[in-house]
Amino acid sequence: MSDDPFEAIKVTFFQECAELLGDLEANLLALETGEGDIETINAVFRAVHSVKGGAGAFGLEDLVRFxxxxxxxxxxxRSGRKECDDVTIKTLLRASDVxxxxxxxxQGTGAPVDAARSAGLVAELxxxxHGVAA
Incomplete structure (x- = not known):
């Protein structure tokens, strides 16, 4: 490990991301099986929000945008403006993979993101x- 404190913080961020992805998947699967509730939805939101915030701190723009x-x-x-239906849950599960x-x-541990797959999921989300792709 490097003596650079910034790099040490980045390593911690990616460790947290691994935990957040595990929580994210478990909560989305709970929603899929009908075992989730508003707290489950809030937990999914917080996981994605935490990833986004950390990614922003490190200038990981593609990750932030997604x-x-x-x-x-x-x-x-969360607000109830959108129903958490089967189509939405299945899309969220695929989005968690992306x-x-x-x-x-x-992190440099995976292949480059498939841009077409990512853009397709962005459009679906x-x-x-919004009812339309932005």
Missing amino acids: AHVFETLMDEL LADHIAAA EVLT
């Missing part, structure tokens, strides 16, 4: 959030 669109849909679900890809790419 997490922002994911977070915006979660905010709609979020994991973005994290791995930012935006349609679920």
Whole structure:
């Protein structure tokens, strides 16, 4: 490990991301099986929000942009403006996989993110959030 304190903080951020992704997946699966509630939705929102905030601190713009669109849909679900239906949950599960890809790419442990797959999920999330892709 480097003596650079910034690098040490970055290592901690990616460790937290691994935990957050585990929580995110567990909570989305709870929603999928009907075992989730508003607290589950809030937990998903917080996980994505935490990833986005840390990514912003490190200038990981691709990760921030993807997490922002994911977070915006979660905010709609939290507020009750959007119903947490099967289509939404399945899309969120796929989005969590792409979020994991973005994290791995930012960390340097994964392949570059498939831009077409990521853009497609962004469009799906935006349609679920706003009714149209932005």
